[in-house]
Amino acid sequence: MKALIATGNSALPDSLELADVPEPAPNADEAVVAVEAFSVNRGEAMLLNGAYGTPADRGRRLGQDIAGVVVQAAGDGSGPAVGTRVVGHPEGAGWAEQVAVPTTKLAVMPTGLAATAAATLPLAGLTALRLVRAAGDVLGRRALLTAAAGGVGFFLTELLAGAGADIVAVTSNRARAARLKELGATKVVARAADAEGAFDVIFESVGGREFSDAVAKAAPGATLLWYGQAGLEPVALDFFALIPSTPLTIKHVPHWVSPTTDGQDIATLVRLTAEGRLHPEIGRIADWLDTAKALDDVYERRVQGNAVLTIG
Structure with a gap:
């Protein structure tokens, strides 16, 4: 399958390339999601360009905010069934055609909520x-x-x-x-x-x-x-x-420390969005081949709100 990987180049427009990678090999508590849309964050740009220290190593995979469809349910029986539309918060590797996500980091995406809007919610x-x-x-x-x-x-x-x-x-x-x-x-x-x-x-x-x-x-x-x-x-x-x-x-307050699971809190965000009480701010929607450019523009604050990339 295809995925975006780091090139090791600190110049953000040249920081990513499309590559062939192995298909996900999920753990028992993970579902495999076919990604329809993902959003990118300024922190990910800073990982790639070395703002935190050194640029991301060549081959590293990133991506924490995804929306898509379950194509393989978790082996332990937890989480959504095949065919369910979901929002997820994987621990990296989300900028790909498919990604394995722990079921505790997934929430069901209701009918009527666009994948592009849902992908802005996790991080x-x-x-x-x-x-x-x-x-x-x-x-x-x-x-x-x-x-x-x-x-x-x-x-x-x-x-x-x-x-x-x-x-x-x-x-x-x-x-x-x-x-x-x-x-x-x-x-x-x-x-x-x-x-x-x-x-x-x-x-x-x-x-x-x-x-x-x-x-x-x-x-x-x-x-x-x-x-x-x-x-x-x-x-x-x-x-x-x-x-x-x-x-x-x-x-x-680190965002990853919480008594509730990511999936529980994403479900709350999804509900508020579906009810019209929370409005994702999307400044750009583009094809995922333009991810590197989107990251550069997010880093330079040329995008208002979230930048969302779509696959297929």
């Missing part, structure tokens, strides 16, 4: 959903979201608005600012430093100076949920500068 949606869960009751609370105009930020804004939060979102892009307001943000500012007032809960994913500026906006007793460092700059904090926010709680 960005799981991150946003689990951040809202970690924040607790946000009804009537002031929330500050840095880097709000990405895939996670759009989902997070809509989920928080639906839960009753008063949201100030951060982006310097005017078109994305308008969309964030449509999704429920009360106000949009260009930088965390521009936000007015104090916030009960802060969602931070940039690091560096933006982290420090966001912390400076914390109300006494606030919680800051730290879920990324997209700016690749480490955080520097002044103990004494935090005293006005005391007792401030900072929580490190």
Whole structure:
């Protein structure tokens, strides 16, 4: 079968190539899915171009967000039957004609939900959903979201608005600012430093100076949920500068740590989307042969929302 593999080239437009690879050999608890669509994430671009250290080794396979049809059910009897449309969160290798996915990382895709929309849900949606869960009751609370105009930020804004939060979102892009307001943000500012007032809960994913500026906006007793460092700059904090926010709680929130399975949470995201309460933001749909270009544009922030690639 065909799959996209890393070339080892740090230049994103040349970072992938189509290759013949063996068909999936699933474990007993895995179903094989024929992929119809997948989405790509900025973190995957950073793995390929070496932003995290060194470029991905030649031959490495990536891909965490897929939608498609089960063509081989799990041997242990768990999960969906052959022919079921599903959304999945494989641990890499999703940029392929077929991929084996643990049944705990699959959710059924209802009739009427397009594979292109469903493919945006796993990574960005799981991150946003689990951040809202970690924040607790946000009804009537002031929330500050840095880097709000990405895939996670759009989902997070809509989920928080639906839960009753008063949201100030951060982006310097005017078109994305308008969309964030449509999704429920009360106000949009260009930088965390521009936000007015104090916030009960802060969602931070940039690091560096933006982290420090966001912390400076914390109300006494606030919680800051730290879920990324997209700016690749480490955080520097002044103990004494935090005293006005005391007792401030900072929580490190990796999206993959959860008491619920990926499949359970993807099912929630699917339901909210099917009910019209969550709206995947798709900035591009293209053939999967254009994945490398899409990754380059996502990395350079030329795509608003998610980039989705289709197979066949």
